[in-house]
Amino acid sequence: MNLIAWRDEFAIGLPDVDHEHRELIAMINALHESLGPDTAVEQIVAALGEIHARIAAHFALEEREMRNLKYVSLAEHKDDHERLLDDILDIMDTVESPRDYAPEALGARLSKWFTGHFRTHDSRLHRWLAGRS
């Protein structure tokens, strides 16, 4: 089963951004599926590295769109992006240190990391965009 199932609320109404949301969910789900007791740490770290890069680019794109649209809560939204980027690097550090790494917790942590932002900031952007049009 997929770790994160696509929900319509994930779509905020900007085609580029929604496309990336789908791709990111697919990447996280693929990583989750590959997780098993024997999965090599290098493989997980490599996958997380790609997710990190993609999500950094995704945030950059979303911020550009928000800036172009003069989105009122841009500053808070961006701060949350920066926090998420800090977090994923910490998650990667955890995976690399054998003491702290628990494979079963990783999936839950990733899911929380990703969907938390959706529920709050992205949905606020979605509502603002809907109200605008």
Next chain:
Amino acid sequence: MSPNPRKWLRAAFSALESLCSRVFTPEWNPLLQLGALGWFFFWVVAVSGIYLYVFFDTGITRAYDTIESLTHVQPWAGGVMRSLHRYASDGLVIIVLTHLSREFALDQMRGKRWFAWITGLPLLMLIYVSGITGYWLVWDVMAQYVAVTTGELLDVLPLFGEPISRNFVNEASLSSRFFTLMSFMHIAAPLLLLLFMWIHIHRHTAARIQPARGLGVVVLVSLLLLSIVVPAVSQPRANLDLVPATIGLDWFYLPAYPLVQHWGGAAVWKLFGGTLLLLGLLPWLPRKRSPPVAQVSLLNCNGCGRCVADCPYGALSLEPRSDWQNYASEAVVNADRCLSCGLCVGACPTATPFRTASTFTAGIELPQLPLAPLREQLKKSCAALKGDDRLVIFACEYAGKLDAEFGRNATVAQLPCVGMLPPAFIDFVFSRHLADGVVIAGCTANGCFQRFGQRWTEERIAGERDPWLRARAPRSRIALSWAADLGAFRKGLASLPPLRLTDRGAPKPAPMPAGPRWPLPVRAAGIVLLLGVLAGATAAFATKPAWRQLEPDEAVVRLSIRHATAAKVECKPLTPQQMAELKPNMRRPVDCPRERWPVYLELERDGQVLYSGTHQPSGLWNDGAASVFRTFRIPAGPQSIVLRMRDSERESGFDHVRSGTIDLKPGQNFVIEFRSDEGFVWR
């Protein structure tokens, strides 16, 4: 090896720049903002010029008086404005020539950087046209000299039907029309100048057109002080019947004018043309080999536009997507503008070494310096560092190849510009314990060779510009070095304390010690001294040394002749038959070929031929008047002269002769003219 002027000039600029950075601080360093200062001086000239124009009478009889009254009736306003107008114009020449020399010295005009250089050349010419037409308007003896010499210069060119100089031959010939034209040109040239200034900076992202505010204030105050202490004044009123023996010249605008008298106008045009041609070719002399340009990897680019925002040269743009991916745009590199500085790489969100897949590609990269091997090299060279206080130095290539011998436990990674370093690399160094400190060493403070490398680096680390350096990377373990040269960098590095985790919350990295700072009074005195010397030189060369165009016991004789001779063939009536042969619209009762006879002219003084020559009638059909304009310097005193002219079909002998003794006074402008009804006329 032959001496290399560019190298010497570069060394001179480097020394001057580091002096100015110490005196003015890097933010105020005038040498690092010459272009912006040029704009500033332009505006000072423009604003003071508008004030002067309000009071100026563009008629030639009143021009001198209105300027005199501006200077003497309202010295506190008009006088100051006039002085500002002159000194800021002179300052503009100083700044523009320094700007040009510096770009040449730093080789910032070759290859792909040709655009600003080439568009700067019309600027240079327009500045001179503005200055020369401006001096014309004062109508004092220097204006007279400018008018007469410009006339001589322009008459060399086959542009005008009859000599321009005839407008300024004596007081009687003077007309307000030409003068009004000059005031129009004096307004049109600066307007064109402004247009070209805008084109000049067109390829520079966020071109700087305002100097640091403090510097602007200091410069304006110096100009004001100079205007009050040494007000600009007119020289004696122009009088075309006299030739002033000596004139105060503005050597910033008129250095070539004395050459016209020495070499003749044609040689001076050759000098201008040759200089301009050489300057125009410099960007390709010799041809510059350009490194490969930045490359976009579409698989890693979602069109976020950060690279576009950070490119200093406008070489990147967002264009409609060209691949299958469901994005609206992608970054596109304009290879003609890309200087391979790598600032775009530093801006790319996918340029992160945390992508541990053995090969990774960022959305945009320099093909000659891909990030994945750079990361591997970094890991390898850091692994060789043992013990405490291990440093990674990220340095730009501006200072040349750096060796690792710094007396520190350090390894060096060089990039075209420090702005190429993605901030994630700094985080990577710390989080993977590759080293204990990171030193970022770029060009001299405020003088980044790639324009924005320093600024972007500082802002990215401070979380003011994307991509931010992650909050967890301790700023206390980063040092930024913007040293004036390699020696200063070594010194700074030697005195840099070990970079330790002292304060996790420190918002900014430690600035690297940049040598002892001069105390404020010393710097203030330095500023006063430097600007004082500049102001003094400006005031001095604006009128001195005086130029002697005539010895005290000499006078000038000018031949100013315009004569329409008789037609070569007389009109003859056409027979009806001849008329019938012509096309209906060309039928005429009389046939009058328009060609006229040439003029042969001789001037003899004391039995010696001073001048002789044949002059064709003007016009494509040789049907206009023939013109002669010649100037002779002759000792004052009584002179016997003979003038002879042949203007008909005869092959020998003359149609008009006049001889006589004239008494030339020193400095007299003696004009010889010809009128069809009176023959030779002189006075």
